[in-house]
Amino acid sequence: MSLPFHMAFPVNDLETTKNFYSNTLGCKMGRFTEKWVDFDFFGNQISAHLCNLDLTENIKADVDNVAVPIRHFGAILKWEQWEELKTTLEANNTEFIIEPQVRFQGETSEQATMFFKDPSGNCLEFKAFRDSGQIFSS
DSSP states (O other): OOOOOEEEEEESOHHHHHHIIIIISOOEEEEEOSSEEEEEETTEEEEEEEOOOOOOOOOEEEETTEEEESSEEEEEEOHHHHHHHHHHHHHTTOOEEEEEEEESTTSTTOEEEEEEEOTTSOEEEEEEESSGGGTTOO
């Protein structure tokens, strides 16, 4: 069994961050102060730290003819979880950077993916694989 990872990231408002990660993404909030907050991010610990950075600009790279934000994080979900999150995000009128889609349909590496930003401008990707054994395949 692997242990969870920890990642810290910048945000510009803790209240909107708490609301987004708790209510929209369904992450349980952990410890917090007036400067940071921890979340259970699908079994991993992420820490949002208040700072004064412009997080709106993001470098993109071409991946299979799609402009993908390079600085991003996210989670690999079960297919049903991904569908549920997609429905929740659409119900909340989330603006997608890359619309929810299924790539490599019918192939062994078939996967669902979507990109969007949190309220501070951090880019997130959520994906799901039809066959979880393909996550690390080449």
